[in-house]
Ligand SMILES: CC(=O)N[C@H]1[C@@H](OP(=O)(O)OP(=O)(O)OC[C@H]2O[C@@H](n3ccc(=O)[nH]c3=O)[C@H](O)[C@@H]2O)O[C@H](CO)[C@@H](O)[C@@H]1O
């Protein structure tokens with residue numbers, strides 16, 4: 538297998554215009570949703586050219602869908618008339634978390650689905666019990682043999698469902714399941730993330746009857762069929778956040794284009810502002826600049842509208858450059874401080890204690906060999922590498938490719954000294 542390494546050297550402030558990619562966490566459920574249409578061709582626009590999308594395309598094709606992927610045009614055309622397999626093969630599903638979003642569509646199209654577990658970032662326990670329990674409440678039969686889960690549709694009927702916590706993919710899977718299940722389904726404690734709302738908007742465009750998105754209580758009236766549609770994926774909040782932090786950590790000015798980026802920043806905009814970063818909208822463009830010194834920060838991750846966990850590692854990288862103590866508390870994933878160990882190799886001063894981390898910022902970083910243990914650790918290391926003395930060599934770079942499209946070329950265009958090598 539090809540090993541990917543990113544090499545980053547400091548090159549001063551990053552300046553210029555950057556295009557924010559389409560959202561990974563909306564694209565993946567939408568590729569799943571496209572399989573719900575029994576005929577016609579679904580067109581997805583603003584598809585990010587990341588490996589998670591390539592894997593979702595591979596999975597859709599393996600299931601029998603005809604998929605045309607035009608990464609340069611950021612476009613997917615999916616014809617799911619023929620779904621010929623019920624098995625989601627482990628060699629693909631274990632490569633990306635978004636594979637779980639094929640459960641409900643394949644269940645509807647085939648009457649059963651066989652699943653051997655989802656991959657994605659290793660961030661601690663990443664249960665799928667809400668998905669299985671919700672499907673069972675709708676009447677599906679779940680058979681668990683070791684790591685293999687077989688789900689049979691049986692006689693699906695609308696039901697009252699409850700998520701113990703507002704799971705992002707759990708909400709999406711259960712909405713997709715309910716969309717073609719006869720009767721009324723009520724899902725309590727649903728996720729409020731903008732990507733979930735985007736998926737609901739696409740399903741609605743396909744003919745689904747869904748109300749309550751964004752309220753935490755979703756009501757779905759099952760319909761007989763869903764139609765292929767054309768849909769433009771929202772901008773990626775995490776990609777935009779990373780670009781904003783790139784401006785902040787180097788003291789440059791970056792203009793973000795690619796949709797109404799600032800609207801989706803939420804509390805991240807306040808946190809960046811508290812750190813001394815200025816974000817402003819000039820029409821459809823979001824300007825990010827950091828005029829003075831960085832200030833330390835206090836961050837608690839939470840489900841939306843709280844601070845997004847996926848931006849916690851990039852913000853931790855930024856905190857290493859803010860003189861003083863920054864406090865982090867990770868409340869979504871139970872093991873999401875892999876970046877702390879890697880930053881220590883670069884000379885950062887930080888401590889981790891369970892769900893809490895303290896960064897004593899303002900100390901100079903020096904380049905070293907580090908590992909992208911997961912996607913956001915990888916991008917956090919790229920950001921730190923922009924200001925670390927000498928060269929930072931980031932191994933396991935395929936993790937970065939999972940979620941950020943053309944990263945090296947987009948950063949190079951802003952003035953960064955970064956290369957992506959395949960070994
Ligand atoms: C492809 C995708 O959209 N990934 C995102 C999604 O992941 P994902 O949808 O996997 O995250 P969830 O919101 O489901 O999980 C959050 C927490 O709930 C727990 N849980 C979840 C489901 C379940 O059935 N049982 C259970 O216990 C998990 O173990 C985890 O601790 O939301 C996360 C939280 O915003 C983000 O970090 C990921 O980028």
Ligand SMILES: C=C(OP(=O)(O)O)C(=O)O
Nearest residue numbers: 634635657658847912913
């Ligand atoms: C955790 C993430 O992704 P996934 O759920 O796909 O592993 C992420 O995008 O940071």
